[in-house]
Amino acid sequence: MTQPDRDAALNALKSLIGQRLSTSKSDLDLHGQSESYFPVTPPDVVAYPDNTEEVAQIVSICATHRLPVVGWGTGTSLEGHALAVRGGVVVDFSRMNRVLEVRPEDMDVSVQPGITREALNEELRATGLFFPVDPGANASIGGMAATRASGTTAVRYGTMRDNVLGLEVVLADGRVMRTGTRARKSAAGYDLTALMIGSEGTLGLITELTLRLHGQPEAISAGVCAFSDMGSAVRAVTDVIQMGLPMARIEFVDAATAAAVNAYSGMAFPLKPHLLVEFHGSDSAVAEQAETFGEIVAEHGAEGFDWATRAEDRNKLWTMRHNAYYAILASRKGTRAVVTDICVPISRLAEAVEATQQDIAASAIPGPILGHVGDGNFHAILLVDEANPSEIAEAKALSHRMVERALALGGTATGEHGVGMGKLDYMEAEHGVGWPVMGDIKRALDPLNILNPGKLVPPSN
Numbered sequence: 473m474t475q476p477d478r479d480a481a482l483n484a485l486k487s488l489i490g491q492r493l494s495t496s497k498s499d500l501d502l503h504g505q506s507e508s509y510f511p512v513t514p515p516d517v518v519a520y521p522d523n524t525e526e527v528a529q530i531v532s533i534c535a536t537h538r539l540p541v542v543g544w545g546t547g548t549s550l551e552g553h554a555l556a557v558r559g560g561v562v563v564d565f566s567r568m569n570r571v572l573e574v575r576p577e578d579m580d581v582s583v584q585p586g587i588t589r590e591a592l593n594e595e596l597r598a599t600g601l602f603f604p605v606d607p608g609a610n611a612s613i614g615g616m617a618a619t620r621a622s623g624t625t626a627v628r629y630g631t632m633r634d635n636v637l638g639l640e641v642v643l644a645d646g647r648v649m650r651t652g653t654r655a656r657k658s659a660a661g662y663d664l665t666a667l668m669i670g671s672e673g674t675l676g677l678i679t680e681l682t683l684r685l686h687g688q689p690e691a692i693s694a695g696v697c698a699f700s701d702m703g704s705a706v707r708a709v710t711d712v713i714q715m716g717l718p719m720a721r722i723e724f725v726d727a728a729t730a731a732a733v734n735a736y737s738g739m740a741f742p743l744k745p746h747l748l749v750e751f752h753g754s755d756s757a758v759a760e761q762a763e764t765f766g767e768i769v770a771e772h773g774a775e776g777f778d779w780a781t782r783a784e785d786r787n788k789l790w791t792m793r794h795n796a797y798y799a800i801l802a803s804r805k806g807t808r809a810v811v812t813d814i815c816v817p818i819s820r821l822a823e824a825v826e827a828t829q830q831d832i833a834a835s836a837i838p839g840p841i842l843g844h845v846g847d848g849n850f851h852a853i854l855l856v857d858e859a860n861p862s863e864i865a866e867a868k869a870l871s872h873r874m875v876e877r878a879l880a881l882g883g884t885a886t887g888e889h890g891v892g893m894g895k896l897d898y899m900e901a902e903h904g905v906g907w908p909v910m911g912d913i914k915r916a917l918d919p920l921n922i923l924n925p926g927k928l929v930p931p932s933n
Contacts, residue, residue, distance in 0.1 A: 481537035515556035532646030545615025551892030585614020620670030627846030640680035689752035736799030815887025849887030
């Protein structure tokens, strides 16, 4: 990339969107940060488009001058997905944040990518419908689709893959493509919607989404209980799942996470592993499911049951879970996190968790564990001093062993956070020939490699 090319591109972008093209240091630094341990990597400029046409023109200009383009939602990703590692333009979708159309009779909605999941559900409140995917952070819907996010409710409602019906996408040459339809099924050709979900901005920029909605449940019951050890908690959940109990959420936190949450949020959880569970349905169904759950987990030593049916009590419980990451960070001041994200078959989850606990205990790195026990996905939050290279190296070694263990057990390196840069080294081991095939798809759709270069696929030009 020569300097004249860059200057020509920036001049053209300035002519297109004027003051919505930012080069202020504070803006560049903000868009060069990650929630995880990656160093600050500012882009050259930040663009704030208002609509799809402007996004298409931005990408066309960047293609002409071979300037990299990286999409930005709310910046909550954990694997460096939105960092402009080769400079260029970060396209911030925060101004494209509207609900375009709600269709209650069809239980779907069309939205722009910059709307956050909390804002969307606030807009839907009066319809009796809601969008269920909850990754914890108040992420943008476009970013959630780009990373194929899931979270606490995936055990019942599925991931973004299951809840996106169609997309509008700007391709690397500026063409605007629509994928999917509002029909609930189709056998018409390649599933381009599925191709784009989880592509992390390497194949196109998502500018509109059509989402599947669900009815707000008549009754909700949430509860928390403690166990003497993590293995007992995980084995209890395995039994619950095999019984077919329809949980809406089932999460676990270890004793270290409970301690961090107590200090951060003023809670008083026993310093033991905990399960957090939620049921959705009718009053009678929820009551019956909660009772059955209690009977099953009691056989595994569960204690201290605390059930909540009032919205404020449930919200307090899940706010605690959603804030657990920040509570863990606060438990060791001045540190950053290397966040692991493995997912294994449910039958191997207890084995994976216990082996991980032993590995962390033998290291010098604090690593509280929490996760989505209902679908075999868990995270170790490995706290490191950025100024201490040996700690970062040890945390990466721990993460590496976790991934190797997950792959050996039939699992994956990333259950929900995506690949970005952080998981690149494991793609070949997990996918074999499939990884270079992903590179072939990337080259076919983005031959100039301007869309989020350095992420997801094998390194190229």
